[in-house]
Amino acid sequence: xxxxxxxxxxxxxxxxxxxxxxxxxxxxxxxxxxxxxxxxxxxxxxxxxxxxxxxxxxxxxxxxxxxxxxxxxxxxxxxxxxxxxxxxxxxxxxxxxxxxxxxxxxxxxxxxxxxxxxxxxxxxxxxxxxxxxxxxxxxxxxxxxxxxxxxxxxxxxxxxxxxxxxxxxxxxxxxxxxxxxxxxxxxxxxxxxxxxxxx
Amino acid sequence: xxxxxxxxxxxxxxxxxxxxxxxxxxxxxxxxxxxxxxxxxxxxxxxxxxxxxxxxxxxxxxxxxxxxxxxxxxxxxxxxxxxxxxxxxxxxxxxxxxxxxxxxxxxxxxxxxxxxxxxxxxxxxxxxxxxxxxxxxxxxxxxxxxxxxxxxxxxxxxxxxxxxxxxxxxxxxxxxxxxxxxxxxxxxxxxxxxxxxxx
DNA sequence: GGCTAAGCGGACCGGGCGGTCAACTTGTTA
DNA sequence: TAACAAGTTGACCGCCCGGTCCGCTTAGCC
Numbered sequence: 001x002x003x004x005x006x007x008x009x010x011x012x013x014x015x016x017x018x019x020x021x022x023x024x025x026x027x028x029x030x031x032x033x034x035x036x037x038x039x040x041x042x043x044x045x046x047x048x049x050x051x052x053x054x055x056x057x058x059x060x061x062x063x064x065x066x067x068x069x070x071x072x073x074x075x076x077x078x079x080x081x082x083x084x085x086x087x088x089x090x091x092x093x094x095x096x097x098x099x100x101x102x103x104x105x106x107x108x109x110x111x112x113x114x115x116x117x118x119x120x121x122x123x124x125x126x127x128x129x130x131x132x133x134x135x136x137x138x139x140x141x142x143x144x145x146x147x148x149x150x151x152x153x154x155x156x157x158x159x160x161x162x163x164x165x166x167x168x169x170x171x172x173x174x175x176x177x178x179x180x181x182x183x184x185x186x187x188x189x190x191x192x193x194x195x196x197x198x199x
Numbered sequence: 200x201x202x203x204x205x206x207x208x209x210x211x212x213x214x215x216x217x218x219x220x221x222x223x224x225x226x227x228x229x230x231x232x233x234x235x236x237x238x239x240x241x242x243x244x245x246x247x248x249x250x251x252x253x254x255x256x257x258x259x260x261x262x263x264x265x266x267x268x269x270x271x272x273x274x275x276x277x278x279x280x281x282x283x284x285x286x287x288x289x290x291x292x293x294x295x296x297x298x299x300x301x302x303x304x305x306x307x308x309x310x311x312x313x314x315x316x317x318x319x320x321x322x323x324x325x326x327x328x329x330x331x332x333x334x335x336x337x338x339x340x341x342x343x344x345x346x347x348x349x350x351x352x353x354x355x356x357x358x359x360x361x362x363x364x365x366x367x368x369x370x371x372x373x374x375x376x377x378x379x380x381x382x383x384x385x386x387x388x389x390x391x392x393x394x395x396x397x398x
Numbered sequence: 399g400g401c402t403a404a405g406c407g408g409a410c411c412g413g414g415c416g417g418t419c420a421a422c423t424t425g426t427t428a
Numbered sequence: 429t430a431a432c433a434a435g436t437t438g439a440c441c442g443c444c445c446g447g448t449c450c451g452c453t454t455a456g457c458c
Contacts, residue, residue, distance in 0.1 A: 004434095006434090006435095007424085007425055007426075007433095007434055007435065008425065008426090009424075009425070009434095009435070009436085010425090010434075010435055010436090013435085013436085033414080033415060033416085034415075034416065034417085035414090035415075035416095043436075043437085044436060044437040044438060045416095045417090045437080045438070046417095046418085046419085046435095046436065046437050046438070047435075047436055047437070049416085049417065049418080050434095050435070050436075053417090054416080054417080055415095055416065055417090104361075106361075107360070107361055144376070148372070148373075148376070151358045151361055151362070151373070152358065152373070152376065154357075154358070154361070155354050155357070155358065158353075158354070158357050159350045159351065159353075159354065161306070162303075162305075162306055162350055162353070162397050162398050163350070163394045163396075163397045163398075164396070164397075164398075165394075166394060167391055167392075167394070169390070169391050170391050170394060172389075172390040172391050173347075173389045173390050173391045173392075173393065174347075174350070174351070176387060176388070176389045176390055177343070177347070177351065177377075177380040177381070177389065178376075178377075178380060179380075179387070180379070180380040180385060180386055180387055181376040181377060181378075181379040181380030181381075182376070182380075183385050183387075184385075185384055185385025186379060186382050186383075186384025186385040187379055188375060188378070188379055188382075189375070190371075190372045190375045190376065191368070191371040191372050191375055192366055192368050192369050192371050192372045193372075194372065195362045195364075195365060195366070195369060197362070197363070198361050198362045198363075199361050199362075199363075203404095205404090205405095206403095206404060206405065206454085206455055206456075207455070207456090208404095208405070208406085208454075208455070209404075209405055209406090209455095212405085212406085232444080232445060232446085233445075233446065233447085234444090234445075234446090237407095242406075242407080243406060243407035243408060244407075244408070244446090244447090245405095245406065245407050245408065245447095245448085245449085246405080246406055246407070248446085248447065248448080249404095249405070249406075252447090253446080253447080254445095254446065254447090
């Protein structure tokens with residue numbers, strides 16, 4: 001399937017649209033309206049649907065981009081000298097980026113795109129590798145799984161969302177608490193086993 | 200203001216309505232529709248509005264009930280012998296209850312009811328007292344605030360909501376991680392200061 | 399049993415939203 | 429520059445939802 005390049009104005013609009021949509025989704029969640037997105041991008045509503053057949057597709061395009069870039073980051077950290085620090089650096093970057101676009105969209109966008117599902121799977125596998133290396137290095141307690149870490153990764157953004165005028169780096173505080181809960185020192189039994197699948 | 204007692208059928212419908220609404224809100228969040236709630240309760244839509252002038256009022260009534268019952272629980276634990284265990288018990292009960300109705304409603308329900316705001320304030324003060332006692336007993340690290348704990352209290356329910364077929368007690372696993380992050384042993388600096396207000 | 403007011407129900411209204419379409423504009427290419 | 433395809437636009441459609449309203453039902457009381 002060969003696709004001819006977009007006309008120049010269409011390419012420009014596509015970029016404007018993605019940026020506007022990311023902001024609107026970040027501000028209003030799945031309630032952001034197509035009309036608002038179009039207005040913010042300075043285009044007509046019809047143009048939105050020409051680029052993305054449905055609202056879900058638009059959201060999926062944005063999330064896919066974030067997911068893939070996060071995978072790239074995780075991959076680049078996979079061979080760092082300090083495996084523990086590598087994981088914690090990754091979590092910090094992930095939490096920081098989620099200030100802009102929460103991952104709960106992975107859940108909200110109901111029937112997930114196939115492409116997005118695959119990208120998510122790649123991200124998860126890469127993170128799991130980071131976690132296992134960090135555990136082997138003794139930086140992370142042995143009784144958590146990669147999936148646990150993935151789930152806890154979303155915590156700082158979520159917590160901060162409850163604080164109206166939050167300082168821009170407040171998420172670091174809660175990330176620090178989460179990480180302290182992942183450390184081997186002072187770990188208590190966790191109780192129920194980790195789930196096998198999520199989101 | 201003296202209010203005559205409800206007619207018997209009206210009283211019955213009111214409790215059916217509250218139960219149905221709690222379930223619908225738990226399942227669909229703020230997107231739960233009045234029509235669905237009415238159907239589940241087996242009453243007409245008009246009846247819903249006779250009991251609760253707006254959808255927000257209905258939600259507020261439910262949340263108010265939960266908040267007050269949680270305050271009562273916290274209060275009853277405020278003089279327990281083991282202050283650390285008292286706090287952890289409270290967090291467990293709070294997390295367990297949130298499996299049914301997430302506290303994010305405190306945020307979602309836009310302009311919060313005055314009555315609800317006061318109830319929330321009482322709950323927060325009671326929790327803060329629990330936290331300070333637990334800190335004095337050395338069970339909780341000194342650099343977290345009561346508000347931090349309040350914010351982290353919502354984490355287990357949120358995390359579990361990403362796991363489709365989650366075991367009914369899975370939240371205990373993530374509560375254990377959260378609590379381990381609150382313990383003094385192995386605590387690392389938190390970075391940014393705690394916020395002064397939330398939700 | 400009969401009266402009355404509290405309570406009930408569902409048709410209805412207005413508004414907002416996702417998505418469609420056909421007329422119009424514009425980038426591209428020869 | 430001419431001609432065409434690609435792109436844009438906003439009016440429009442159907443749907444759903446919160447909330448209203450008025451005719452009907454029924455509990456409570458004598």
